[in-house]
Structures are given as C-alpha cells and as structure tokens.
Amino acid sequence: MVQLGTEERPLRVAIVGAGPTGFYTAEQLFKQRQLVVEVDMYERLPTPYGLVRYGVAPDHQKIKSVTAVFDRTARRPNFRFYGNVELGRDISIEDLRRHYHQIVYTTGAQTDRSLGIPGEELRGSHAATEFVAWYNGHPDFRHCQFDLSGERAAVIGVGNVAVDVCRILCRTPEELAKTDIADYALEALRDSKIKEVTMIGRRGPAQAAFTTPEVKELGELDDASVYTPPDEAQLDPLSEEALAESGDRATTRKVEIIQGYTEADSNKARKLILRFMVSPVCFLGDEDGSVGALKLVKNELYRTDAGSLRPRATGEHETLPVDIVFRSIGYTGVPLPGVPFKDSWGVIQNEAGRVIDIQSGEPVCGEYTAGWIKRGATGVIGTNKPDAAETVEAMVEDVAKGRVLEPSHPHVSAARELVASRQPVYFTYEDWLKLDEIEVERGKAEGRPRVKFCTVDEMLNALGKS
Amino acid sequence: MKVKRILATKSGSVITIRPEQPIRDAVALLGTHNIGALVVVAPGSDRPVGIISERDIIRRAAENEGVFSESVKDIMTRELITGMPQDDLISVMHTMTERRFRHLPVVDEGRLIGIISIGDVLKAQRDEYRGEIDTLETQILADEV
Numbered sequence: 260m261v262q263l264g265t266e267e268r269p270l271r272v273a274i275v276g277a278g279p280t281g282f283y284t285a286e287q288l289f290k291q292r293q294l295v296v297e298v299d300m301y302e303r304l305p306t307p308y309g310l311v312r313y314g315v316a317p318d319h320q321k322i323k324s325v326t327a328v329f330d331r332t333a334r335r336p337n338f339r340f341y342g343n344v345e346l347g348r349d350i351s352i353e354d355l356r357r358h359y360h361q362i363v364y365t366t367g368a369q370t371d372r373s374l375g376i377p378g379e380e381l382r383g384s385h386a387a388t389e390f391v392a393w394y395n396g397h398p399d400f401r402h403c404q405f406d407l408s409g410e411r412a413a414v415i416g417v418g419n420v421a422v423d424v425c426r427i428l429c430r431t432p433e434e435l436a437k438t439d440i441a442d443y444a445l446e447a448l449r450d451s452k453i454k455e456v457t458m459i460g461r462r463g464p465a466q467a468a469f470t471t472p473e474v475k476e477l478g479e480l481d482d483a484s485v486y487t488p489p490d491e492a493q494l495d496p497l498s499e500e501a502l503a504e505s506g507d508r509a510t511t512r513k514v515e516i517i518q519g520y521t522e523a524d525s526n527k528a529r530k531l532i533l534r535f536m537v538s539p540v541c542f543l544g545d546e547d548g549s550v551g552a553l554k555l556v557k558n559e560l561y562r563t564d565a566g567s568l569r570p571r572a573t574g575e576h577e578t579l580p581v582d583i584v585f586r587s588i589g590y591t592g593v594p595l596p597g598v599p600f601k602d603s604w605g606v607i608q609n610e611a612g613r614v615i616d617i618q619s620g621e622p623v624c625g626e627y628t629a630g631w632i633k634r635g636a637t638g639v640i641g642t643n644k645p646d647a648a649e650t651v652e653a654m655v656e657d658v659a660k661g662r663v664l665e666p667s668h669p670h671v672s673a674a675r676e677l678v679a680s681r682q683p684v685y686f687t688y689e690d691w692l693k694l695d696e697i698e699v700e701r702g703k704a705e706g707r708p709r710v711k712f713c714t715v716d717e718m719l720n721a722l723g724k725s
Numbered sequence: 726m727k728v729k730r731i732l733a734t735k736s737g738s739v740i741t742i743r744p745e746q747p748i749r750d751a752v753a754l755l756g757t758h759n760i761g762a763l764v765v766v767a768p769g770s771d772r773p774v775g776i777i778s779e780r781d782i783i784r785r786a787a788e789n790e791g792v793f794s795e796s797v798k799d800i801m802t803r804e805l806i807t808g809m810p811q812d813d814l815i816s817v818m819h820t821m822t823e824r825r826f827r828h829l830p831v832v833d834e835g836r837l838i839g840i841i842s843i844g845d846v847l848k849a850q851r852d853e854y855r856g857e858i859d860t861l862e863t864q865i866l867a868d869e870v
Binding site for chain 2: 321322324325327328466501504505507563564565566567568569601604606608609610611612615620633634635637638639640641642643644645646649
C-alpha cells in the first residue's frame with residue numbers, strides 16, 4: 260500500500276472542538292514537514308473559536324484578535340470545518356474511527372469547579388462560567404436568569420475570570436454598549452441595581468492568579484471605584500519573604516497596584532472591593548430561600564514542604580451580606596462519551612497528549628488530546644500552542660511507528676457524506692465567514708465590533724439553512 | 726500554575742522500590758524506565774519513606790565498587806520533601822533550586838500519586854512563558870493592521 264502521509268494517501272485527522280487548541284493543533288499538523296495531513300474539525304456549536312468567542316470578555320476585543328491566526332489555518336486547502344455537529348449526538352467515536360487515522364479531543368473545560376460548601380445551590384448563587392457564557396451570547400446559556408435587582412454582589416475567586424465578572428458588573432451601560440456583549444445581557448445590565456461588588460480571595464495579593472494588566476484595568480473604570488482594605492493589601496511575613504527571595508518583578512508590580520487601592524474614592528456610583536485572606540465557609544439563605552449572606556473565615560498562610568504558601572482557616576469569622584454570588588474558582592472539563600477521564604482533575608487520562616486507557620495504562624490507538632481538557636484550565640490562550648505542539652509530536656511519532664487507526668473510509672467525501680446524513684444543517688467554514696460578516700455588519704450601525712446571533716436557530720435563519 | 730498541571734499529562738503510576746531491595750534492582754528500574762529517581766516505599770504500602778536518585782548511586786559507587794549489592798535503605802535520602810497537587814509551581818521551582826534536589830514525589834491525602842522532576846517544572850514554565858509571549862505578540866501585531 261502507498262505510504263501513509265503522502266499526497267496519494269494523506270493522514271486523515273479529526274479534531275473534536277473548535278476552540279483555540281483545536282486550531283493550534285491543526286496549525287501544528289500543517290506546519291510539520293514529514294506528513295501530508297488533512298484535518299476535519301468538528302464543533303458542536305455552529306461557530307468556531309470556543310472561549311475566544313464565548314469566554315474572553317466583550318470589552319477585551321484585542322485578545323479576540325487571535326482569531327486572525329486561526330482564520331489563516333482554516334483557509335488551508337486541507338482543512339474542513341463541521342459546525343453544529345456534536346460527538347455523542349450526531350456522530351460517535353466509532354464513526355470517527357471508520358473515517359480517520361487519528362482523533363484529537365480539544366473540547367476544553369466547560370463548567371465551573373464547585374466550592375463544596377453548604378448553601379452553594381441556593382437561588383442567587385451562580386457559576387461564574389455560566390454568567391460569562393450568558394453575557395457572551397453562548398446559545399446554551401441564553402435561558403439563564405441573573406437577578407441583578409439587589410445592591411450587593413460577591414465574586415468568589417481571584418483569577419482572570421473573576422476579574423472579568425467584576426468588571427462587567429461594574430461597567431456603565433455606555434461602556435458596555437460599545438462592546439459585542441449579547442443584547443439581552445446589555446439590557447439586563449442596564450437595569451442592574453448592583454452598587455457594591457466584593458471579590459474574595461483566600462490567599463494574599465502576592466498569590467492572586469489574576470494578571471497585572473487585569474488588576475490595573477480595575478482602577479480605570481468610568482464609574483466604579485476600587486478599594487482594598489489596607490490590612491489585607493499588606494503582605495504577611497511569609498509572602499514578603501517569598502517575594503524578596505524570588506525577585507519576581509511581575510508579582511511585585513501586581514502587589515504595588517493592589518496596595519494603591521487602599522483609599523476609598525466615593526465619587527463613583529459603584530464600588531468594587533478586593534478582599535484577601537478570607538474563604539467562604541457557607542452560604543446563608545434568606546427567608547425566601549435565596550442567598551442573603553456569605554459566612555467568611557479569616558485565613559493565615561503557612562509554607563508547605565515544597566515551599567508554596569497555602570491558606571489555613573483561623574477561628575475568626577465575619578458575615579458578608581450579599582444578594583447575588585458568582586463562584587469563580589476555576590473551569591473544569593466534561594467527560595466525552597467513551598473517552599477515558601480522570602474525574603478528580605477534570606481531564607482526559609493522557610500521557611503527553613496520548614489518551615491512556617485507565618485499566619491497562621496503555622495508549623488508546625489513534626486517540627489524542629490537547630489543551631485544557633488535557634492539562635486542566637491554566638494559562639493564557641497562547642499556552643495552548645506549545646501544548647498542542649507536544650500532542651502533534653506524539654501523533655507524528657506514532658504514524659512513523661505505524662500505530663494508527665485503520666479507517667475503512669479515509670476520504671474527504673466520505674466524511675462529508677457522513678456529516679450530511681446525520682446533521683443536514685451543518686456549518687462549513689464558508690458559512691461561518693458569512694455569519695461573521697452579517698454580525699459585523701449589524702454592529703456597524705451601532706458602533707459595536709459585532710452584534711452576535713445568540714441561538715442556533717437565529718444562526719440557521721440568518722444563512723437560510725432552516 | 727500548580728503541580729497538578731504537570732501530573733495531568735503524566736502517567737499515573739509511580740515507579741517505586743522497597744528499602745531492602747539491592748541497588749542492582751534500583752539501577753535496573755532507572756534504566757528500564759529512563760528516569761532519574763525512585764520513590765522508596767515501606768513494604769506492603771505506598772507510604773514514601775525515602776527517595777533514591779541516580780546521583781545518590783553514583784556518589785556511593787565512587788566510594789564502594791560493590792555498590793550493586795548494597796540495600797536501597799543504606800543509600801536513600803530519608804529526609805523526603807514531598808509536594809501536593811495544589812502547590813504553586815513557581816515556589817516548587819524555587820525550593821528545588823535552593824535546596825538542590827531534582828525530584829519531588831507528590832502526595833495527596835497521604836497517597837503517593839506522582840513524581841515531578843526539575844525538567845518537568847522547567848518545561849511547564851517554559852511553555853507558560855512561550856504561550857504568554859505568543860499571545861502578547863499576536864495582540865501587538867493585530868494593532869498594526
């Protein structure tokens with residue numbers, strides 16, 4: 260037989276998930292020199308780009324500019340996009356095994372980690388990831404309701420997602436109206452009565468996961484002031500020592516910025532309070548069964564054997580009255596049907612990107628993973644590029660060793676027919692480009708980057724596909 | 726970035742050895758698995774009691790050519806530093822550099838769940854920086870359009 264990975268017999272790869280990692284994986288596959296590769300990318304939503312479209316905050320358009328890089332990959336002749344096609348709903352892993360030599364799962368981390376404390380499920384307690392997906396117009400979250408009629412919100416967590424949520428809650432309607440935030444979210448936030456937003460971190464300013472530019476931006480909001488209690492902005496002796504030892508300038512700068520927020524500015528309509536060294540112990544309910552307050556415990560830090568600083572509860576408690584709470588302590592992955600999953604960490608069981616069978620501990624032939632579903636939700640968008648490169652390296656190595664699937668129908672046309680028979684209203688990349696153009700056009704009239712379609716039906720209608 | 730980010734993409738099994746086994750076994754295991762250190766566990770459990778590295782063995786070999794027949798427990802490092810999945814990688818890297826050790830067994834709720842090497846830590850840190858640079862570059866280039 261003709262060798263695999265040549266013009267006559269290209270390596271056929273299915274990528275499941277069209278987020279940044281899916282595109283970085285495709286890019287790496289096209290960039291390597293040994294093999295001729297054809298990539299078909301499957302995405303359960305009609306639209307590509309995953310969290311760049313549905314996670315990155317609407318007031319951070321510059322971060323979304325990375326889509327230009329993905330667009331270059333998508334325009335390659337050996338690339339096909341199949342949107343609105345879901346693994347487990349429209350197609351199965353068995354289908355993929357019949358059509359491809361290799362399968363890569365890049366489905367990301369879609370849900371929030373839970374806090375595991377009492378009262379978490381009370382009305383008014385929300386996953387920050389849902390709020391983010393909702394204001395970004397994710398079709399699955401269109402139905403969500405957030406009661407913004409109270410005055411006090413709390414955001415638990417100090418990562419960049421927590422900062423995004425705080426910022427969106429604190430922005431004026433005028434600031435938001437310039438973004439591509441979902442129309443219904445813009446309306447809901449226009450009527451928001453929130454006056455005070457408290458962000459809650461269990462460790463100190465030096466350990467906060469948010470980046471320096473993110474926290475600096477909080478000090479530049481049109482009509483919201485930012486404040487940190489001086490005693491919590493102050494570093495404890497262990498953090499002070501660790502920072503001095505490490506000479507880490509980025510963290511030093513971040514701490515300085517936070518310490519610059521210790522004077523309250525009362526001339527602005529909203530107030531954002533950054534709290535450190537406190538953990539929620541439980542949610543306290545109102546008479547009507549919704550969140551009324553958070554019970555917090557003051558923490559102290561201790562040094563672990565390996566040298567990192569961890570929080571430990573002291574006996575000192577306080578009660579923080581709140582009307583709505585967003586839990587933002589990290590994203591976690593969702594298992595795919597039939598793919599080995601490490602539940603405790605929310606990742607696919609893998610070794611450097613090769614999917615590993617849990618029982619045997621051996622690689623599953625022809626199956627790979629990359630991105631957040633491989634290593635957990637960490638890093639910036641670009642961190643997924645070296646991660647995808649590692650996976651592609653394993654894939655190329657396995658082709659050389661002949662460890663690939665033996666599909667009965669390894670052809671572009673066979674895959675297209677399969678998709679068309681299971682999901683007649685699938686989206687091609689050309690469809691997406693048309694949709695993109697319409698969205699951008701709709702935005703022009705209002706001076707916005709775009710006005711998003713927020714349901715699958717709207718997207719289908721816009722292209723006359725329904 | 727945390728220790729568990731590294732363990733997420735590594736094999737779940739840790740290569741271990743018992744204290745009374747001969748160094749010959751240790752050398753064979755290091756060679757077979759292409760690794761630099763073994764966690765020493767108490768017989769019949771997975772409680773770590775020490776660690777033995779290629780460096781420990783080489784140092785001993787310089788003193789005693791009969792090193793292969795000695796027991797692991799005679800050479801292993803007993804003052805074992807262990808990590809937790811939620812340890813910050815940047816602190817771990819600092820500790821490994823300062824205290825000059827290259828392998829950190831990771832324990833979760835008393836159970837040995839993995840081992841990370843200084844090489845793993847450097848690779849994760851390098852990829853983190855590469856990613857940040859890539860993201861920043863992309864944004865800067867987008868501005869120029």
